Amino acid sequence: MPKVSLYTVGCKLNQYETELIAQKMIDLGFERVDWAERADIYIINSCSVTLKAAADSRRKLFAAKRSAPDAKVVITGCYAQIQPELLDGMPDVDLVVSNDNKDKIISMISQFYPEMRADQYENGNPALRSLYKHSRALIKIQDGCNQKCSYCVIPLGRGEERSRDFRDIIEEIRLVSSNQYKEAILTGVHIGRYKFEGNNLTSLLSRILDETDIERIRLSSVEVNEISDELIKLCAENNRICPHFHIPLQSGSDRILRSMNRPYRTERYKAVIERLKSKVANSMVGADIIVGFPGEEDDDFGKTMEFVDNSKIDYLHVFSYSDHPRARSFNFDRKVAGNTIKDRNKILTDLGHRKWNEFLESQLKRELPVLFEKRFTKDSGLLTGLSDNYIRVECSGGAESFNTIQKVRPKEIIDGHIRGELKQ
Secondary structure (H helix, E strand, O other), X not given: OOEEEEEEOOOHHHHXXXXXXXXXXXHOOOEEOOOOOOOOEEEEEEXXXXXXXXXXXXXXXXXXXXXXXXXXXXXXXXXXXXXXXXXXXXXXXXXXXXXXXXXXXXXXXXXXXXXXXXXXXXXXXXXXXXXXXXXXXXXXXXXXXXXXXXXXXXXHHHOOOEEOOHXXXXXXXXXXXXXXXXXXXXXXXOHHHOOEOOEOHHHHHHHHHHHOOOOEEEEOOOOHHHOOHHHHHHHHHOOOEOOEEEOXXXXXXXHHHHHHOOOOOHHHHHHHHHHHHHHOOOOEEEEEEEEOOOOOOHHHHHHHHHHHHHOOOOEEEEEEOOOOOOOHHHHXXXXXXXXXXXXXXXXXXXXXXXXXXXXXXXXXXXXXXXXXXXXXXXXXXXXXXXXXXXXXXXXXXXXXXXXXXXXXXXXXXXXXXEEEXXXX
16 A cells, blocks of 8 residues: 655645545545655645745655655645746656646646546545544635735735635535534635625624534634624624634734735724624634834834734734745835844744733633643643633543543643643
8 A cells, every 4th residue: 555645834724735635645545654754655735925934845845755765746735836837847846736736636646656546536525524633623615815915925826715615614514523523623815705605704604503513613814804793793602613813913003014915904903803802702812913024113013012012912923024036025125134023023922922821811710611632742741632712721631531622620821821620
């Protein structure tokens, strides 16, 4: 039986698509092995959002060829979409598959294995049954983006917005639920723009609540302009929807937001998250922020710090700006020095840690519903899992708690997570 190893660089959407490819490969007769193991074919699902992500993708394909020189190396994903000629010219790459052709990847791979019938695995809309070593199920609801942020190349890699048939989404959630998954994470490039046959994100969520038994539904990143009063009301009234909201901010300076071509200003962002936090009990709000965008002065960075400090944002993903040659911002003047970007990243990251610890403190008197993963932590040997509002929680317990949702009484905060005890 030939062996396949897969590696994902980048977002949850990429992770979902990797799992769908793996499922087809297994159906075709391959044995899936871990990335560190020797395989007959390696598939890298790449990212090109930043130059670092592209470099990580290249490193993985080089490592695959070193590990097994006779193996076939396939690269797909956004990097393969944006720079196919570059990758196709690399001697370590045997096949480049763009995002546009990702649904045909099995038949393209079959050129290496002509005795295998690949055509039967690429008809219709396959549903994902399970995810390798994942305790929570990723569900793709949407792809593509029409928002032309000046720093972003995702529209080049993913194309225009298109939403998946809600019937296929419902079927897939039912399937993973029947396979004992307790939580479904709705993912895509721009899920707040979901639109199919008159359904938006809110009505899709209502359908999932009504037509499936999945115990938890979690939203991935949602843009602030798509968080409507209707969506907030639904989340407030249904505890099956996790009170965890990742809402990209990118800057606390309106001047920089304009330069980024972001379609909102800080006043709107603040109003939306205040309304959300006031309506959805125990909700947690996270934000992405880019530091060092071209033209970002000390005053702009100061405004970002002040905005975050005085806002109801609970945690931060801080990114250092890096030029991408295909992004419009590549040609912007007044680039920020690398050492300044590094310093600003550290300052803002430290603020993010303080905000996160303040949120953890606010949760110590609440019993946390935790979905435990199918493992014990390496360092402590304790159970580990995530609360509904995305807190990493550890506690004592046995393997019978794997893949169950149980209440935990918090006891203390340790290194950015909570340690507690199972409620008896």
